[in-house]
């Protein structure tokens with residue numbers, strides 16, 4: 001049964017591709033009605049390198065889903081990970097004649113979005129942040145408020161145009177239309193963070209297979225996002241090197257016996273493993289030491305990002321971890337020691353979405369859930385340029401009130 005009102009999303013990862021289909025109920029609540037996951041292909045360090053390989057894998061996944069769940073869809077939202085992304089706050093400022101009107105909002109947002117884009121890059125996201133009145137008061141919605149000066153910030157994320165074209169072409173090869181492309185950590189933030197955590201200041205860290213991506217939120221909204229070219233695959237490689245074994249065996253050791261924080265010598269035990277075809281034993285303490293060193297390298301890069309952008313002081317709610325790399329035992333303890341902050345594993349926020357418990361608690365689907373839930377971009381074409389007409393006013397009001 002083909003249906004246009006179903007919403008579908010595909011999380012394209014270095015290791016896996018996850019697909020979800022949801023039915024939108026009248027009140028906007030999403031109910032997940034189909035799910036599927038398969039190994040990825042043609043993706044290296046989060047970025048698409050072979051459109052043919054990925055679209056072959058995705059087509060198979062889509063066909064299997066159509067068949068198993070007896071449904072169809074024609075539009076899909078997809079994520080993007082770009083290690084060369086940039087994020088900047090565009091700023092707008094206007095003088096107000098008594099109270100703030102929709103026309104004032106229109107012009108302050110338009111000037112905040114006017115920033116030029118470097119060659120080979122394009123604006124992927126334009127996210128409205130809170131407004132400032134008279135240089136001091138921060139508000140979500142300044143409409144009709146008395147003011148002399150109104151300032152706005154729009155968070156602009158640019159990514160490489162070729163990455164966007166590659167994803168568009170891949171979706172075309174799957175005979176689907178592209179609904180939206182969302183930066184991976186922003187999609188995950190919609191699924192995993194509460195508004196309170198965002199307002200207090202939070203560091204969302206997604207440790208994937210090929211990349212670790214992050215987003216930082218604070219009082220005014222999104223502050224910055226980034227993608228670091230290191231993830232769980234590096235941990236696997238370090239284990240393979242340390243114990244002279246295959247990547248497959250190293251991954252098995254990590255996922256079945258690994259600890260991110262070195263275990264105590266009194267808990268040490270022998271683990272059987274294969275070195276080439278020979279059966280050997282290794283110490284679980286030594287394995288945990290190798291894994292801890294690898295995770296410390298990833299955490300050092302993340303801490304450098306915080307330091308470099310002077311953001312260490314703003315993450316009052318601490319860290320929320322997600323992605324397969326966060327499934328390793330004692331990762332929360334290691335991150336807590338390393339960052340001296342509160343740390344937790346992200347859980348799906350269920351107010352706007354429901355589905356099978358096994359899907360809502362499986363890390364593999366968090367990205368696809370975030371894509372289904374994602375909203376928050378200002379679309380210039382939707383409202384800028386006119387303050388007449390109820391439709392335009394309603395849209396603008398929706399954007400203002402529905403703060404990201």
Ligand SMILES: Nc1ncnc2c1ncn2[C@@H]1O[C@H](COP(=O)(O)OP(=O)(O)OP(=O)(O)O)[C@@H](O)[C@H]1O
Pocket residue numbers: 012013014015016017040045046081207208209210211212231232233236251254255256258323324325326327328329364
């Ligand atoms: N129990 C576990 N312990 C340790 N690592 C794990 C565990 N389960 C999964 N992983 C690791 O998680 C990684 C896969 O995570 P994920 O599915 O989030 O990546 P991805 O989305 O495909 O890739 P990326 O986001 O980097 O493009 C792999 O490195 C895998 O070994």
Ligand SMILES: [Mg+2]
Pocket residue numbers: 012013014184208209323367
């Ligand atoms: Mg991922």
